[in-house]
Amino acid sequence: MKRISFLLLSGFIMFAVFAQAQTKTYSILIKGGHVIDAKNNINELMDVAIQNGKIAAVAKNIDPSLAAQIVDAKGMYVTPGLIDLHAHVFAGTDDRGLSGGFSALAPDPYTFRSGVTTVVDCGGAGWQSFDRFKKNIIDRSRTRVLSFLNIVGDGMRGNPYEQDINDMDAKKAADKALANKDIVVGFKLAHFAAASWVPVERVVEAGKLADMPVIIDFGGDNTHAPLSIEKLFTQYLRPGDIYTHVYTELVQRDPVVDLKTRQLKPFLIPAQKRGIIFDVGFGGGSFNFNQAIPSIKAGFLPNTMGTDLHTGSMNGAMKDQLNVLSIFLSMGMDIQGVISRSTWAPAQAIKRPELGNLSVGSGADVAILTVRNGNFAFRDIAGNRNEGKQRFECEMTIRNGRIVYDLNAIASTSAQSK
């Protein structure tokens, strides 16, 4: 009898709370923040309301009594959930590097606490390993995981696998991509060492077959002069294709800033105008202030802010998505500029225009960020130091209308918050 009445009572309370939440116009209302939504050209104080996992309203002074739960974002920035288009999340326990191996990381521990709601795995899986990637990582992650499929069938397994041109089958890669269009957004070529254009031709062929962009990590090694990036941009890639590790300064790679004059090479801005997309892809060895600072001074800004997250970059100079954005603030870019490059710009680059914006009706992936003021310092992969006065911090991340991270408990408690 005691048990029955307890159950009845708790059932009744739950129903009442549920009914109350249901009668509210909005499940969550983010109040008082500064909204940056590049797609909709918003960069001002606005409230953002969420209902049924979607953005329900973006407007000034939305009535808090309409919402079941209030998030106090005063003094903070409210942006679309960040999109990291260069991550390595195909983790696994086989000796397979970034393709189901120990060098990759399952995404959820690194995404939400850094404001990221979507990651694009950058070539971990090839057409042969994609199904395992889907089963082990994509289907089990709360982060939205998309994929640049490696042009190498066996994926980013390291050498000698990534040097095997015979395993770069454009047709099979394109077929796999098209059969998994909900997840695959393009193709990756990486780490190819020899002085041959064949791999580039293969990946672009796959891109044409599937009507998807390609992203190039332009390998090289010390046995030959680097292949020309000018040639890559003007003769091989299509508008919309992506060149990553743009600010790398490595002997085996043709750099964007001339090593002697320390000036941006003249063909870079025209290449960007032509539609080549330039990704940071910071990683463990791919970001040098000596390349980035002169580039930015010359007006050549990166298009997308990919982290190249993996075990070799997570604790080094890179750290996480917000650290990468903060580094670009320290080099003189503005907040709006780095946010648009990690929201709306990557969404367009991967042809997912439903992401990376706060339009009414779009999926409610939202990041709430603080820009902390103080004395901070950052490094590049060569150990060079750059000081900065601002650092991004993630206060809250919302994925599909659900709060998945709340650093300082800025959400009011409600029936829905558990």
Next chain:
Amino acid sequence: MKKFPILVVVLLFLATFTNAQSKLYNTLIKGGRVIDAKNNINALMDVAIKDGKIAKVAQNIDAAQAEQVVNAKGMYVTPGLIDVHAHVFWGTQPNSYLSNGDVGVTADGFSFRSGVTTMVDCGGPGYKSFDTFKKNIIDKSQTRILAFLNIVGEGMRGGDYEQDVSDMDVNLAAKAALDNKEHVVGFKLAHFTNPDWTPVERIVAAGKLANMPVIIDFGGGKLPIEDLFFKYLRPGDIYTHVFTELERRDPIVDLQTRQLRPFVIPAQKRGIIFDVGFGGGSFNFNQAIPAIKAGFLPDLMGTDLHTGSMNGSMKDQLNVLSIHLAMGMNLQSVIERSTWRPAQAIKRTELGHLSEGAIADIVVLSLRQGKFGFRDIAMNRQEGTQKLECEMTIKGGKIMYDLNAIASPIAK
């Protein structure tokens, strides 16, 4: 003649090399406030490192004697933190929960950025899965990984596996522990739901055979914790999830009177060790605040890190420490409970302190002032004005994490 520049380069290189060799210290952490509970230090001190070990702790060590200087002015310098309750046996085996399944996390992504240099996996592997744990996790991690071996042979696989008393083999568990003494520091019992003392008897028997402590997550049998502390556990055994308020668990704070129950402090005096084990469902302000007010402090600050806690109220080791600051504990006290006390609890007294000659596991922390909010697992909110942040983590003398580039020059 053209070869001349090469000669110069070689000479320069030699000169640099000799210079580095002639320095007394590899790294010198200058200007920080050292908290070292074992050595009873809580004062401004410099810390010098040589060959992966603590070489000297003293005031005003000459910066010229070090190859590399870390500017820790305004910061705290403590031993590398030890998280006695983590779940790092990550894997892709289906339906394997915290034992080679996808609920565990990879250690290195959480440890160093939160000041942690040693993590004790809390019962992920059992004797059957320890070899896989060693191969996939211990050997692949930069974090020092130790283990409480699960008394269940299959380890923490969830569901029926952990209810199977016939898979709790005292001899095989003790043998696996002793065969792997380098990594195994004790035994774990968790999640057992029946009101039956047999699993407790088994694990304590394993603990006696191997001369190691046990750590108890007291499942759902609603057995009295007073009996557990006084009739079953030995001094040195650990009770985790101490501040849990769950229907199925006997709590330390009486639910009616909201007073700490009278046998808890005597149990601690008897030598029972109490671990926070915050996790995704095991920390309630309604238990912790009255307990702390009554003078009962947890001995250890284990996180119970896993995918279900990492993005929730728990977050990471420093957030757990900051929550205890918010409840009125002081900095020295929370640091001691995540350094020297856990080192003693797991009988690894070579860890958790900055004695000269000790392994150079060091963390440099900032205590940020501001307005912060924290939650427990019931979503109750607690405000705080201080938050610990990790500036730098050093393991075995090597800088593993440097948030604001405070080391200069950096080692190539």
